[in-house]
Amino acid sequence: MAIVNISNKAVVVNPLKQSQALGATLAFLGLKRTMPLLHGSQGCTAFAKVILVRHFREVIPLSTTAMTEVTTILGGEDNVEKSILTLVEKVKPEIIGLCTTGLTETRGDDMQRIIKEFRKKYPGLNSLPIILVSAPDFKGALQDGYSAAIESIIRELPQAGETKPQQVNFLFGPAFTPGDVEHIKEISSSFGIVPVCVPDLSLSMDGHLEESWSPITVGGTTIKQLQSMGSSAFTLALGESMHGAAEMLTEKFGIPHEVFRGITGLETVDEFIMAMTDISGNPVPKIYDRDRQQLQDAMLDSHFYFSRKRISLALEPDLLWSTISFLQSMGAEIHAAVTTTHSPLLEQLPIEKVTIGDYQDFEQLAQGSDLLIGNSHTHAIAKRLHIPLYRHGFPIFDRLGNGQVTKVGYKGTMQMLFDIGNKFLAAEENKVQYLNSNL
Template sequence: MATVTFPKKSVAVNPLKQSQPLGAALAFLGLKGVMPLFHGSQGCTAFAKVMLVRHFREAIPLSTTAMTEVSTILGGEDNIEQAILTLMEKSKPEILGLCTTGLTETRGDDMEGILRNIRNRHPELYDLPIVFAATPDFKGALQDGFAAAIESIVKELPQPGEIKLDQINILASSAFTPGDLQEIKEIVSAFGLKPIVVPDLSASLDGHLDDSYSAVTGGGTTLAELRQMGSSVFTLALGESVRAAAESLQKQFGIPYEVFGQLTGLAAVDDFLQGLIDLSGNSVPEKYCHQRRQLQDAMLDTHFYFGRKRVSLALEPDLLWSISWFLRSMGTEIHAAVTTTKSPLLEQLPVESVTVGDLEDFEQLAVGSDLLIANSHAKAIAHRLDTPFYRLGFPIFDRLGNGQRCTVGYRGTTQLLFDLGNLFLEAEEAKKH
């Protein structure tokens, strides 16, 4: 078992993690017609919006209750009420995703009581679903906020109904990109199953031009689909962090679930497809049999460059788990692992020690590595250590195409193998010269 360490520093130097409200906003953006609303100061919302815009290079709908010093002391109920009414009038959202921030969590606003009072004063709001997620940014990380938003969504919106034998729920953690979710939806649909994906970033942040401008998200999981989740026959939880949301659906509607910690790597994808065979009763489509043979050939072609290589990673726990075990299956050694927040997965990683820390810790631990894997903030570290660098996670602001990037399934795993293998190949050539 890996040892989990927490550096006893008084301050984070070169932070790795992103905040919980940012993670919750990202999850809400996977719903159609949604407007994420931060209950906090304008700066909290502006910072999150900049991060999302730089990563996806898309217009991001995001709003704020614009708390000031006075309203923070006296209470933010008036600010929330005014923000909701203004958004109703101007943006006309189908769903409102309300997130707290460190400012309002520290003050201790009674959010459920405030929302109840606002609805009593404004009966016209009864038809507007308001999903509230408690996301203090003084603890946890992006993955925690993302999971908290999904758990709130499945508690608030699904309704009971007659079971549909071909319909399944897919709860996806923050480890999956819009491109990943598009591939997952195609695989599931190929088995004759109808997936309801929460959140479906592949329909909102995949990088496409809409026919007309909208102040809210133009794609994603619809409210009607969210209501129908209680009629699904099974739930696939993709990532350990969304296990609680799957358990919530099971408790409310009796829907069984299974957690898949990774969908990258030959064995992981085999397990996922076997689960779909069991659910649908259908055999694997020939398309994926061929992609599997392509992946096998790619593993043969690239394993010369992966064997005994030392790789250091700085990622959110779910993504760290997936990539670490994938690399381990290719014969690499995990030289160092740094993550952002606690997770039951950390002790089971294929490494002696895992550090819940920052990029300063990562730089110290990664000395002697053959490859670094982290978000774009680690670029300067890779330059100082003179080590090849592969960008993964959030944010990636110095590369294009983040909305369509795919590293899951047989096809995505093959592409990831070639991308990493080419980095190792270039490093070997440079060393020879």
């Protein structure tokens, strides 16, 4: 059991966390023909858009109600109404993801009433799903906003229907990349399972060229698929942050569910593969026997480089859990762990202490580590401390291919094993070169 230490400094120095609004936007980007709409100032939206563009290197559909000083004081009803009508006229989205921000949450806009009045005024748009998410910047983090968006989607769109025995809901937490989603879809399909993935970033943020430009999301989970979730035979929540959404499906439709906190590492992948067998009733395809054997060999080849290495991590709670589990299975030691927000996982981490804090806390705690793991903002700390950095999480803006990176399943685990192992090898080579140059 880990002791959770909350940094109680008077001011945050170099923030680690991303905003809830950014997390909610990321979730909506995995739905087809959707426009995320942030109810706040243009600056709030521009900031989120820049981060998403730099990470995915893709066109990011994102709109704003463009609140000003005057409308913030007088109320944002007209801005919300005009924004929705403009989107309907100009880009014709099938879903609008309406997210509040710190500005409008501080003012206290009654968003439920605003949407209700809008529906009364424009009954012709009652069939347009407007998914409302409360995502204040002043509390929580990316993972909180992301999970709030998924829960709002589950609350609004799935419908009851006759159970489809082979259809399974997959609720993906923010720790999973588009490449991860694609690989898990491939695994489930090989067992004869029909996956309904929410959100499905593998079809929207994976990095592919379209014949024509679109102002809204071009791929992702369709409305029809979202509505059919109530007919699924089972739900898999991938990441503890998806637990609440899975329970909502169980309460509304009686669909049983299971939570997987991660699918990286030999043991956790084994459990996932066996779950696929139990749900589908089909045997494990032979290809996974070969993949598993390759991972086992890779673990044997690389465990010398991981053993007793001290690693410090700065990640969102879900990703922190799965990464720590993987590293400890390879014999590494967790030197320091810093995260962004509260989660039931934190107390259960198999380490002495985890800190909810900022990058200043992380830099102080990480001194003496053999490796740092975090997003691209961690690079400056790694440079100052002269410690190698393995880029992991969101955002990563100084490397290519973030939409295709896969770190789940046997193959994804093996690639992550090699990437981190090569960091240790390079560090040893640099140390030898330094010693030789000073002889």
